[in-house]
Amino acid sequence: MHTDDSEDAVVLDEPRAARRIAVSVHYLRASRLDPPRCDGPPFVKLGRAIRYRIADLDAFVAARVVRAVQTARRRKRPGQRTAKATNPWPHGGR
Numbered sequence: 748m749h750t751d752d753s754e755d756a757v758v759l760d761e762p763r764a765a766r767r768i769a770v771s772v773h774y775l776r777a778s779r780l781d782p783p784r785c786d787g788p789p790f791v792k793l794g795r796a797i798r799y800r801i802a803d804l805d806a807f808v809a810a811r812v813v814r815a816v817q818t819a820r821r822r823k824r825p826g827q828r829t830a831k832a833t834n835p836w837p838h839g840g841r
Contacts, residue, residue, distance in 0.1 A: 758791055758798035768804050775799075 765772045768788070778787020779797070788807035791798045 758793075758800050759804070761797060761799075764788070764799035764804055767801070768808050 759767060761772045761775055765775055775787055775790075779790060788799055789803045791800060
């Protein structure tokens with residue numbers, strides 16, 4: 748296994764994995780400890796060491812590609828009143 752950031756490395760440690768996918772080490776740790784709250788990339792446990800496979804990191808990023816979507820406008824339900832705009836400074840902003 749290589750110790751540099753080359754593409755030849757099969758697995759990366761936490762700091763290198765975090766840099767590769769542009770997240771914090773804290774995010775990676777939280778995603779391992781609390782999966783329902785934070786869905787992180789798959790990891791490999793080698794003894795006490797935690798490693799991330801490059802292929803898994805790349806797949807994690809690829810799965811989160813978002814296309815531009817048009818935001819849906821809220822429709823007024825029958826009988827629903829329209830909300831009046833409120834002035835945050837009711838006294839002229841003084």
